Amino acid sequence: MINPSNTCSYTSANGKKYSYCFIPYHHYACPTDNKSVWTIHRDEEFGLFTTSFDLLSGASSTFNLLIDNYEAQPVGKGKAGSSEIKLFLCYFINKSDSENIEWHGYPVNHMDQNRERPSSDFYDVGPGSKLCPRDLKRLKRGKPL
Amino acid sequence: MSDKLYSSWLIKIGGNFFDSFIYSGKLYLLTLDKKIKCLHWDRFINSIIKENKDYAVGLHMSFLDSSALYRIDGKFLTLLSSDKDIGEAFYKKILASLHFKFESIEEINTKYQCLYNKTIDLETLPADMLIYQKNIFLCSESGLTRIPFKNRFPSNLSNRFWSEIIKVSNKPFVQISSASYGYLLLSSLSDGVYQYPLWDYGEGQKLRKILPYHCSYVTRDYNDFLSGSYVDKAYLIKRKVEFADEYDRTEEERRKRKVSIERRIPLNEWFSVENGFFFSQNYLVYCIANGHIYSFNKKAVLANDRNRQDSIRHYEVSLPNKPVLEARVEVFGVVIEYDDCMIILFADGHKKEILFNGRKLTSWRTFPESRNYLNQLHLIFENEIEIHSFNGPAIMVRREFGFDYKLGIFE
Numbered sequence: 001m002i003n004p005s006n007t008c009s010y011t012s013a014n015g016k017k018y019s020y021c022f023i024p025y026h027h028y029a030c031p032t033d034n035k036s037v038w039t040i041h042r043d044e045e046f047g048l049f050t051t052s053f054d055l056l057s058g059a060s061s062t063f064n065l066l067i068d069n070y071e072a073q074p075v076g077k078g079k080a081g082s083s084e085i086k087l088f089l090c091y092f093i094n095k096s097d098s099e100n101i102e103w104h105g106y107p108v109n110h111m112d113q114n115r116e117r118p119s120s121d122f123y124d125v126g127p128g129s130k131l132c133p134r135d136l137k138r139l140k141r142g143k144p145l
Numbered sequence: 146m147s148d149k150l151y152s153s154w155l156i157k158i159g160g161n162f163f164d165s166f167i168y169s170g171k172l173y174l175l176t177l178d179k180k181i182k183c184l185h186w187d188r189f190i191n192s193i194i195k196e197n198k199d200y201a202v203g204l205h206m207s208f209l210d211s212s213a214l215y216r217i218d219g220k221f222l223t224l225l226s227s228d229k230d231i232g233e234a235f236y237k238k239i240l241a242s243l244h245f246k247f248e249s250i251e252e253i254n255t256k257y258q259c260l261y262n263k264t265i266d267l268e269t270l271p272a273d274m275l276i277y278q279k280n281i282f283l284c285s286e287s288g289l290t291r292i293p294f295k296n297r298f299p300s301n302l303s304n305r306f307w308s309e310i311i312k313v314s315n316k317p318f319v320q321i322s323s324a325s326y327g328y329l330l331l332s333s334l335s336d337g338v339y340q341y342p343l344w345d346y347g348e349g350q351k352l353r354k355i356l357p358y359h360c361s362y363v364t365r366d367y368n369d370f371l372s373g374s375y376v377d378k379a380y381l382i383k384r385k386v387e388f389a390d391e392y393d394r395t396e397e398e399r400r401k402r403k404v405s406i407e408r409r410i411p412l413n414e415w416f417s418v419e420n421g422f423f424f425s426q427n428y429l430v431y432c433i434a435n436g437h438i439y440s441f442n443k444k445a446v447l448a449n450d451r452n453r454q455d456s457i458r459h460y461e462v463s464l465p466n467k468p469v470l471e472a473r474v475e476v477f478g479v480v481i482e483y484d485d486c487m488i489i490l491f492a493d494g495h496k497k498e499i500l501f502n503g504r505k506l507t508s509w510r511t512f513p514e515s516r517n518y519l520n521q522l523h524l525i526f527e528n529e530i531e532i533h534s535f536n537g538p539a540i541m542v543r544r545e546f547g548f549d550y551k552l553g554i555f556e
Contacts, residue, residue: 080376081419111361111375113335117317120269120287124179133163133177133527134505140272140285142319142334142361144375144470 007102010050019102020049020092026076026106036078036087036107040066048075048090049105053118053126055092063118063127064090070132072145076107085109088145091116111142151477151491151537153242154207159249159529164508167518168276169298171261174250174530175274181265181281184250185302192257193245202238207534211519214239214536215476239536262303265292265310275321275329277514278343281307284318284331289341289352313341314352322363322370323514326386326404330370332360338372338382340404355406356382364424364473366443371412371425379423381430383408383447410446426474426513433481436466438490462490475511476519477535482509487524489535499524499533 010018022042031037038045044066049055052062065088066073074086087107094103108116122128128136138145164175170187190208194201206214213221225232247253254260271283281292293308316339320332324340331339331352338356359377363370368386373379385407388398412423412430421434429440440458445451470482478491487499487509508525512518524531 083420085376109376111334112359115335117286117334120285123286124269132505133161133507136270137163137272137507140270140319142272142332142375144468 008046010046012050012056014056016056017101018050018055020046021102021104023104023106026104031076031078031084033079036076036109038076038107040075045075045090045105049092049103052090052092053122059094060096061091061093063122064092065127065131066090067127067130070130070135072131072135072139078107078109080109080112086145089116089118089139110139111144151495151497151535152203152207152240153244154203154534154536155244156208156532157244157246157529158253158532159247161528162507162525162530163270164274165510165523165525165530166274166276166281167512167515167521167523171298173276173281175267175270177270179267179270181267182250183261183264183306184253185259185261188259189253189257192259197243200238200241200243202235203241203243203536206239207520207536208532210517211476211521211534211536212516215519236537258302260302261306263305265307267310272318273320275323277323277329282321282329284321286317288315289313289318289321289331316352320362322365324363324365324370325368326384326402328404330363330365332363332372334361335359338363338370355404356380356409362471364426366425367427369443369447371423371430373423379412379421381410381412381425381443381446382406383410408447410449412446415441415446415451422469422472424472424474429474431472431474431479433464433469433472436464438462438464438479460490462494462496464488471509473511473513475513475522480509480511480522482506487522489522491535491537493537501526504528 006022008020010020025035026037028037048064048066052064055062066075072088074088075090076087077084078087087109089108089110090105091108092103092105094101096102118128123136123140128139135145161177162174163177166173167186172184172186174182174184176182187209190204194204197204225235250260269285269287271285273284275282279294283290290310290312292310295306295308298306316333318331318333322330324330327343329341329343331341333339337354337358338360339352340355341352356372358372358380359374360372361375362373369381369383371379371381385405387403413419416432416439418432418434421432424431425443428443430443430446432439438460465483467483470484472479472481478489481488485501489497491497504526506524506526510523512521520534520536522533
């Protein structure tokens with residue numbers, strides 16, 4: 001079980017320590033125009049962070065997917081116009097200064113932002129490579145899943 | 146004349162494919178192991194024809210040459226209708242139903258020797274591909290690349306037919322479309338639409354942003370285009386061209402051509418819908434919303450003239466009331482993708498549903514820019530590709546939804 005406070009720690013196999021913050025507005029019941037919300041349990045969210053792609057390489061942001069039977073599963077909700085949509089892609093970002101290494105994450109809309117899109121490696125050797133071709137194509141193409 | 150309305154020609158090929166494209170007598174199959182394999186399509190189909198001589202005409206027109214049926218000005222069909230006996234005999238041949246199934250492209254090659262030995266090895270699977278003007282264009286999250294073909298396509302299957310892979314831009318794109326005046330249009334989600342001139346290859350700086358609004362896909366529409374979005378508004382865009390020279394023939398003159406955006410019409414307001422799927426073809430702009438399909442006359446939209454009598458049309462077709470993933474107008478009708486099926490609204494008003502039955506559709510393609518493959522629909526599933534061809538007297542003559550290069554709107 002994760003710590004009931006808003007922060008969790010994780011030490012990787014190579015001894016590197018990470019602090020992960022559950023930001024309250026990404027855990028509200030409903031998304032707002034510019035803030036998506038998680039719909040999975042915090043345990044799962046934290047698990048997706050610790051196994052996110054390329055986390056150990058020193059990158060300042062990483063992605064992950066919740067996959068079941070080769071299909072991407074929804075991890076959150078977001079707003080598109082006046083309607084709510086399911087979100088499938090997890091985005092984790094490091095907001096560290098030199099003193100503290102602190103991460104947080106939120107679900108992103110793969111049909112929307114270009115700056116929050118995973119690299120080719122994410123699809124070729126990372127979590128994306130475990131998807132069925134249909135979901136892989138739709139994620140890359142920015143089509144609804 | 147036969148009671149049957151349209152033919153059902155189908156070739157199934159087993160394999161792990163991600164995409165396909167047919168171009169100039171070759172079938173390009175993109176496999177999940179990031180290779181483009183090339184099948185000598187003409188040789189393959191001609192071999193099938195030799196084994197099925199009774200169906201030679203149908204096979205030829207379904208898979209090798211659609212131009213007699215669809216592309217030309219209808220003289221061929223007029224000629225057929227002037228002689229009842231010949232017309233009936235012809236349609237009988239066209240309206241046959243024949244299915245072919247192959248376990249793999251290797252099986253096809255063993256049987257007919259039509260697979261090129263060399264493959265194009267890619268670094269990543271593309272979000273979209275387009276083969277146009279002797280180039281394969283590929284876009285993905287890592288940018289835009291092109292692979293030019295060599296001038297002479299080798300008849301020897303062991304020769305390489307392409308030059309080196311050229312990186313055009315590192316900018317991520319999700320879709321590529323050909324456009325008039327020698328440009329490609331590229332969709333870049335929240336970063337909008339870019340255009341890339343085809344006559345000035347290799348210079349990344351020639352890539353220019355032309356629309357700053359969210360764009361998931363572009364449908365080309367003669368000189369104009371439609372910018373559609375899964376998360377935001379769709380726009381019909383009128384392009385304006387200033388020619389440097391009256392004739393605009395040389396490369397130098399084409400370089401001086403200025404293509405800009407003259408007008409931008411938000412389509413959601415025109416159709417008064419928030420979540421419709423928009424697409425266009427020639428003279429019409431279409432919207433599918435809440436299980437209905439509507440069209441607007443494009444000129445009326447661009448002229449902002451809602452009072453034109455012919456401006457809006459509602460088709461009497463019932464469609465599933467579920468999200469449309471993609472739709473296009475082709476010569477044989479409107480093709481609509483849903484999560485679990487494809488629906489084809491044939492040009493004579495009839496409807497065909499292709500159920501996936503648990504299979505997962507990776508991708509699908511039609512070839513509106515081609516001369517010979519206008520009647521084909523490629524469905525790429527996880528473990529096989531289905532190549533359909535749709536033909537029939539009703540859909541060739543009466544074109545409710547379809548387009549024609551000369552006549553425009555059909556009633």
